[in-house]
Amino acid sequence: MPLLTCYHMRAMNITAIAKNFVNLLYPLHCAGCKKPLDPLSDSGVCTSCEAKIRSNPEPYCIKCGRAMPIPGDTCDECKKTRLYFSAARSACLYEGVLKELIHHFKYRGKIALSKIFSRRMADFLRSNAYIIDGIDLVTPVPMRKAQVMDRDFNHANVLAANIAKASGIRFADTLEKHRATRRQNELSREERLSNLTGAFMVKRGVLLSGLRLLLVDDVMTTGSTCSVCAKALLDAGCAEVRCLTLARGL
Numbered sequence: 001m002p003l004l005t006c007y008h009m010r011a012m013n014i015t016a017i018a019k020n021f022v023n024l025l026y027p028l029h030c031a032g033c034k035k036p037l038d039p040l041s042d043s044g045v046c047t048s049c050e051a052k053i054r055s056n057p058e059p060y061c062i063k064c065g066r067a068m069p070i071p072g073d074t075c076d077e078c079k080k081t082r083l084y085f086s087a088a089r090s091a092c093l094y095e096g097v098l099k100e101l102i103h104h105f106k107y108r109g110k111i112a113l114s115k116i117f118s119r120r121m122a123d124f125l126r127s128n129a130y131i132i133d134g135i136d137l138v139t140p141v142p143m144r145k146a147q148v149m150d151r152d153f154n155h156a157n158v159l160a161a162n163i164a165k166a167s168g169i170r171f172a173d174t175l176e177k178h179r180a181t182r183r184q185n186e187l188s189r190e191e192r193l194s195n196l197t198g199a200f201m202v203k204r205g206v207l208l209s210g211l212r213l214l215l216v217d218d219v220m221t222t223g224s225t226c227s228v229c230a231k232a233l234l235d236a237g238c239a240e241v242r243c244l245t246l247a248r249g250l
Contacts, residue, residue, distance in 0.1 A: 140215075
């Protein structure tokens with residue numbers, strides 16, 4: 001057996017032993033149903049809960065990606081609202097177990113869940129390759145620095161970096177959120193738009209002229225956050241902004 005292969009197998013065995021030892025002291029449990037997980041699990045969720053995550057069903061609104069009854073149509077909300085991204089798509093539906101898992105991911109530091117989330121998003125892109133066709137850069141929706149320090153990470157940044165790696169497209173953290181806003185899920189559609197106006201800007205020194213960007217976030221409901229971010233990117237010279245989120249609010 002080649003020496004390099006032996007070395008890798010030995011390293012994998014050591015890692016497995018270490019995981020088993022740690023999980024004997026601190027047993028792993030599914031973030032969804034709380035059932036015990038295999039000591040070697042690195043996803044944070046059991047196969048039963050993962051199977052309950054529902055994909056966003058086709059056909060989609062050609063603008064915002066909302067599930068529609070007729071292919072090639074635009075939803076009523078997009079017909080009456082200006083959205084600055086050219087198109088948005090979401091891999092799954094924001095409901096049930098996925099809604100709970102996203103809460104654990106964002107607010108309880110369950111970063112391991114990003115592996116399942118990123119895989120679902122990457123699988124969606126493989127089936128809908130037009131979303132990243134011609135894209136030059138993958139970038140996340142930003143959080144305020146105080147929020148990042150409080151949570152220790154930006155959830156959208158983690159997802160965007162994983163999507164960039166899976167798709168072979170360059171990743172860059174291009175935006176910053178420079179003022180506090182109210183939580184979007186507390187507001188109406190009209191309030192969401194005014195709440196975010198002017199909240200995002202492109203980081204100093206970032207050059208985006210002529211580039212096509214894929215903007216990544218965890219959940220889209222009205223599209224207000226992605227739209228305001230897209231406007232900031234377009235104002236900085238981007239040629240186009242498309243959006244991808246893990247989940248779509250019903």
